[in-house]
Amino acid sequence: MVRPMPVDPIQTQIAIRRAVNHLCGQMGWAALNELVLPDGRRADVMALLPDNGFACIEIKSGPRDFLADRKWTCYRAWCDQLFFAVDRAFPLSLLPEATGIMVADTDSLPAGLNVIAETAILRAPVTNALPAARRRKLTWLFATQAAGRLARLDDPAITTALRAARRVE
Known part of the structure; x- marks a missing residue:
């Protein structure tokens, strides 16, 4: 049974x-989510x-998300390549021509399984x-930022203690 595309x-x-992230790993790219610029x-x-x-990859959940958000133009100054990542239902004609397009096949995910959608660079x-x-x-x-996240995963207790110490200073 094929699960319908997520509505949320x-x-x-x-x-x-x-x-x-899965596609980045397959291509030998080191991906970091939510990099603060x-x-x-x-x-x-x-x-x-x-x-x-x-490569900066801006994820868009749908046309409304894309049309309401114009901050992505600022990302060009911080990357060599700018991609949009969307699902198969997204109208690709909305995306600017100079940007790359990654499409995730989220509607082919089986129900109830923790699997990763296939993604392609179009x-x-x-x-x-x-x-x-x-x-x-x-x-x-x-x-x-990557090292800080790894340190917090490695020892959450020390991270909490350090944050508390910084608030006191």
Whole structure:
């Protein structure tokens, strides 16, 4: 039995994100969800590529999500490649031509199973090389945020103690 596409936009985003992270892993890309950029915005997925490039992947749960959110234009300044990741029902004609397109087949997931949707890159994005100083900054942000998350997973108690100590200072 084939499960219908998730109707809840949050569930759709989660399914697309899982599929994108799986595809990144298959391609040898190191993906980090919700990377906080220097301007305070959060990239849905930032991937460090084998050639030291960065791909920003903006997940859109549907046309309304895309049309209501124009902050993605700011992400171009922080990546070499910008992708949109959507499900198969998304009208691709809405997406800007210079961006890449990843499509997750979320509607083919069997009901009740914890599986990952298949994802394909339908269009490669225009590549714009980051300036060297910005690439260094982004590499440092990527590494420190990933290391911080790993440390919190490794020892949650010390993370709580450190946060409490910072509030006292």
